[in-house]
Amino acid sequence: MDFRLTDDQRQLQEAARAFAQGEMRDIARGLEQEDKALSAADIKRYAEMGFLGVNVSEDLGGLGLGNLEALIVLEEFAKVSPAVAFPIFESSVGPVRAVEHFANADLAKQIVPKVCAGEMVVAVAMSEPEAGSALTDLKTRGEIKGGKIVLNGQKRWCSGGGHADGYVVYCRMSDEPGAKGIGAVYVEKGTPGLSFGPQEELMGFRGVPSSDLNFDDVELPLDAVIVPAGGFKKLMEAFDLERCGNATMSLGQASGALDDVQGYVQERKQFGRPIVEFQGVQIKLAEMKIRVEGARLLIHRAACNAQDGMPSIIESSIAKCYANEISREVTGTAVQLMGGYGYSKEYPMERRLRDSWGWGIAGGAIDIQKVNIASAMVGRRFNQRVG
Structure with missing residues (x-):
């Protein structure tokens, strides 16, 4: 076993470190003080530098590198602050990877390249008021009615809530108990019936927006399914x-x-x-x-x-x-x-x-x-x- 980074990995690490330390420190300080998320312009700059979707396939707009390379980049930005690192987290190891691996090809092509290009941010919505560690107790439900999915329920502690452009939502999609009935759907911000609670005021994570998500008869097309029931x-x-x-x-x-x-x-x-x-x-x-x-x-x-x-x-x-x-x-x-x-x-x-x-x-x-x-x-x- 060789525990040393390759020359290419070291160069990637050095590039990420130079950018994060040189350009993001002052920005991180402002995000902390104002509790605001990174701007769309900064996220676009990440994409131009190749820091988004490091391990996403090239066919979907990523660099096509490995998970290790993605984590190397992520650490260098996280050293500065979670707020400046969060878009890299979401694009390389977060919900985008579930979309890439498990969603239908059309949905993946609709979402993943835009994330890698810095044109949108996707968050994951998992926890609920009564389902945190006991995730299989979740109650948010997606029912198929008239050729559509109708989503009802509430999500809590969603990092990116109210700020992200789209959400990977874990929900109950059948009457099967526990994990057997759980799947996931994609919901775009602005979809009728989707609303957000007030922004959370947390001990830390300033600059990483967080809020509840409320679903009130949110109608989705059938191809919004990322993973059907039984795909937990x-x-x-x-x-x-x-x-x-x-x-x-x-x-x-x-x-x-x-x-x-x-x-x-x-x-x-x-x-x-x-x-x-x-x-x-x-x-x-x-x-x-x-x-x-x-x-x-x-x-x-x-x-x-x-x-x-x-x-x-x-x-x-x-x-x-x-x-x-x-x-x-x-x-x-x-x-x-x-x-x-x-x-x-x-x-x-x-x-x-x-x-x-x-x-x-x-x-x-x-x-x-x-x-x-x-x-x-x-x-x-x-x-x-x-x-």
């Missing part, structure tokens, strides 16, 4: 890749924090010398580095073993769980090392700490990942509704 397993296969994206967004908070604090401790002086010369600081730096490198290796392992398909549930869950946990620890240590500067909103460290907590909740909470891991280890699913 396919949706979860796509979500295994999204877990790697979540892990990478989490990693970006930790690796960005490490980059910043490494420079800080070499410049900051106390007791007449740079604080990096104190053994306690050296130990903290080493511990942070170990955790960041471990998380990155687990994420890259999941991506590489997938051979550009969908990662396994156990490897993606391990990567997400570990990255979520170490991100909180590393950013917390960085805040402590920087003291008042780490706690001040004038600097990005306190924002990294807040954002790091969000990734351990979004996309399947940390403890749910541990249940997934245990299930994969013993070869069976556990019924959380009994015992």
Whole structure:
């Protein structure tokens, strides 16, 4: 096994890093302060630079590279902030990949090339008021009536809610209980009957819009089906890749924090010398580095073993769980090392700490990942509704 990046991968990483660090830092600060999403012009610039749909097939407007390359780019933007990284997340490891892999060819050609060209943003709507970790309890329903799909229900915690141009909506499409009745449909913003709740005010994730979605007799054509009833397993296969994206967004908070604090401790002086010369600081730096490198290796392992398909549930869950946990620890240590500067909103460290907590909740909470891991280890699913 060769753990080194290839020359092409390094060049891609360096290009993403130069753009993100050079052009997006000031923009990220503004998005944080104003809690506004990245502008359409900036997203279009991403497309021109080749940062959208990195692992989407060339036939659908992507670069045709692998999942690893997509995650390498994503980390460099996530180091700056989740707000500037979010369009890359959605285009490479988010709902667009479910559309690419499972939707009918006409629907995929209608959506995916526009996302890769920076002309539209697509979000996923999964959670509901009574269906978060217990996702198979969802109640939003798509019924076929008169040659159309009629969608009713409510979605909660939709990142991109009210801002995205289209939504991949998980819904119940038959009377079969549990996962057997679940599929997914595509709903365009502006479709009659679709409305949005107020924008959420969250602890972190500023610059990533989030709101409820309300469906009141929303009529969709039959070809809006991405996955029919019984396709929940396919949706979860796509979500295994999204877990790697979540892990990478989490990693970006930790690796960005490490980059910043490494420079800080070499410049900051106390007791007449740079604080990096104190053994306690050296130990903290080493511990942070170990955790960041471990998380990155687990994420890259999941991506590489997938051979550009969908990662396994156990490897993606391990990567997400570990990255979520170490991100909180590393950013917390960085805040402590920087003291008042780490706690001040004038600097990005306190924002990294807040954002790091969000990734351990979004996309399947940390403890749910541990249940997934245990299930994969013993070869069976556990019924959380009994015992």
